[in-house]
Amino acid sequence: MDNQARIDFLKQLIEIDTAGGFEDRLAVVLQSFMQEHGVNCRLLPVMKGRSNFYAELGDGNNNKVLAFCGHQDVVKTEDPAKWQFPPFSAHIENNRMYGRGTADMKGGLAAMAIAMAELKDESAGLNGKLELLGTVAEESSKINHMQGAQRFAKDGYVDDLTAAIFAEPTNADIAYAHKGSITYRIDSIGKAAHSSRPDLGFNAITPLIHFYQEQERYFGELVAKYENPVLGRAVPVVTKIDGGEQLNAVPDHAELFVKLRTIPETDNDEIIAHLSRIIANINDQDHAQLSIEVLGSKIAVTTERNAEIVAIAQKAATDHLGHSFNVRGIAFGTDASEMTKANRHMDVLVFGPGNATAHKIDEYIDLDQYLSMIDIYKQIARDYLK
16 A cells, blocks of 8 residues: 555544444444455454454464554544544644544554555565454443453453554554553442431531541552552542532532552552452441442553563664654553453553544644554564564
């Protein structure tokens, strides 16, 4: 494919609105594209109107299996009127393509799909297998997101992977580790009463404040005690608090939401168990009704710095970008958190085109970087599966 065809393909993907889901709209385009290039592929339904996409190239004569991984959904656009250009117009100006998903992560997904198609067209002699895993629900599920990655793992598609590259936007830096996360809601049930007679009710906010204080003490100890040499320390954030209906009534319900970014040294299950013990103590002391709902538990992902895939990616990036770049850990999570639960032995890289405009108004991708990443992905596949 020439560069214009490569850009046109990305434009086609950006013009498909997959904000909040609707991934089948994109998956059928990927399927048609791969079939045109003679690549074996299929759609794998996960939910109604939401299918994972799978494609494969090469053979099983080598134990090496490399996966290119990317999610098909994008975050919502908030207020489209605030955008300089319509968010699904794929407008090009000053060598940038603007639109929701250009950076996160249809740019990376398109680059991976084109790399695989071009390797097929060039009859690349891959000694092993190259796969493309396009997931659903990485961005767009409120509870336990990454259902597409979970399904790939459950159905055995991850079992034989020896390495996987996730095309999240890293501005062409190479990340070999990322944090995990725990997302949860603390629910407090009280009893409503008139504000002039609080003794007749039970204020749901009071035990929630008690929990917040105990949680802060625990998090302070956790953050001070554990540090990962690549990822640093755990990062807890209370992201939302809600309670009460009106100013003259004792609230009968309140809730608190938390997002905790974890590291390998802070076991998710142990943290959840400790929070449950705090809740049990407060319920006993305050005669409260607190409960915890875990909305998502994603594990931290680490690969050895000297792993073969890291060195191969470094060389490919240097060859095609011609400048220095960082090899580092990152704070955000990826579908790798779910896939590595099924395969703890595969090496993982997060390596994709795109920048800090991901999830923001006027999201864009630099087209030169996008085009370079296609060639980088091709070189990685050739060198890893030589």
